[in-house]
Amino acid sequence: MELFKIDWAPLQLPLKRRLQTLAIAVDVCVSLSFIFLGYGVSYYLMFHTKLWWVFIIxxxxxxxxxxxxxSDRTSEWYRNCSWFKYSRDYFPVKLNRISEKELESNRNYLFCCFPHGLLSFGVKLGFTTNSEESRKYFPFHSIYTHTLPLNFYIPITRELTKSLSFVPTSKECLDRKMGKPGGGNISVLVVGGAEEVFHSNPGVHSIFLKNRKGFIKVALRNGCPLVPVYSFGENEVYGQYEFGEGSIMRKLQRMLKKLTGIALPIPKGRGLFQYSFGVLPYRRPINVVVGDPIDVQKTENPSQEQIDNLHQLFEQKMVELFESQKKYYLEDHETAHLEIY
Structure with missing residues (x-):
């Protein structure tokens, strides 16, 4: 229904779809305002309740x-919450593994995911919650998703973050998870980081990898296989307002990214009851494809040549993953190619 040049959602929709929209709306609001949410709740507890002394403790x-x-403070109850199932089904988000070989239970694996997208729905809903696919494909591994260390210094929300098995992206944390004796860990890392946010738009298939070699060093130091992962559809759920590199807005975005590690795009999405504008993502499928592991020989002090060779091999495998799977998930698969920066 179109009214005042706005495309409104139908009045009669199944309750399930309404719940899916509500779930993703809450998810987006929390993701976009987690800093204000954490400190806002803290301020209220501190100055407007009798529980101020509990908050100080x-x-x-x-x-x-x-x-x-x-530290591992995963809450299986929280990861199994049906709320996340509604969020996954909104798009929907599907986890797909193309390798027929099971991951070895006595090894740790580093999942290197692309692209970041605006809010990384594929990674978050595919790996941090107990989806049917993650339990089926990786039954013998604990999955940890690495995120900005800033998230662990915000009161209240840090507990929710830890409950979903998020851990920092620091070198120490990656070495700890990937160096676990006896294996059994999967570290999920969005390698391109916030820089990819600025290039997230429908129809864009570009990743930032050329100068990203820290994850290569982690893999070599710990001898953990690298696993290429690509989220087809991640860039399709949002558009964003573009600003030139020399504009005031772009300078503000760059400054914020430098200070906090967070990119702040202005999204083009839909609303809660209409499809014309808003900050909610569009309902478009996201398929998170997990490729074949790349075996890595443990080298405690890798040379630059070893780092460069493994990086080149990973880049090659990333392109092969995209090219072999694009026909299943992209409408423009005949002309789509992965651009690596």
């Missing part, structure tokens, strides 16, 4: 006692 504990940001 909590802050003291979180700053001076609970200093291990990479």
């Amino acid at each position: 909590y802050v003291f504990w979180s700053i001076f006692i609970d200093t291990d940001r990479s």
Whole structure:
């Protein structure tokens, strides 16, 4: 129904679709305002309730006692919450593994995911929640998703972050997870990071990999296989307002990214009850494709040549994954090619 040049959602929609939209709306609001949410709730508890003394104890504990940001505080109840199933089904997000060989239970694996997209729905809903596919494909591994260390210094929301098995992207944390004796860990890392956010638009298939070699060093130091992962459709769920590199808005975005590691795009999406504008993503499928593991020989002090050779091999495997799978997930597969920066 179109009214005042706005494309409105039908009045009669199944309850399931309404719940899916509500679930993704809450997810987006929390993702976009997690800093304000954490400190806002903290301010309220501190100055407007009788629980201020409990909050002071909590802050003291979180700053001076609970200093291990990479500790495992996964809540299986939270990861199994039906709320996340509604969020997954909104697009829907599907996890697909093309390798027929099972991952070895006595090894750790580093999943290197592309592209970032605006909010990384494929990674978040495919790996951080207990989806049917993740339990089926990786039954013998604990999955940890690496995110900005900033997330672990915000009161209240840091607990939700830890409950979903998020851990920092620091070198120490990656080495700890990938160096676990006896194996059994999967680290999920969005290698391109916030820089890919600026290039996230429908029809764009570009990733930032050329100068990203830190994950290569982690793999060599710990001897953990590298697994290429591509989320087909991640860039299709949002558009964004573009700003030239010399514009004031782009300079502000770059400054924020440099200070916090967070890119702040202005999304083009839909609304809660209409499809013409808003910050909610469009309902477009996201298929997270997990490629074949690349075996890595443990080298505690790798040379630059070893790092470059493995990086080149990974880049080659990433292109092969995209080219072999694009026909299943992209409408423009005949002309689509992966651009690597």
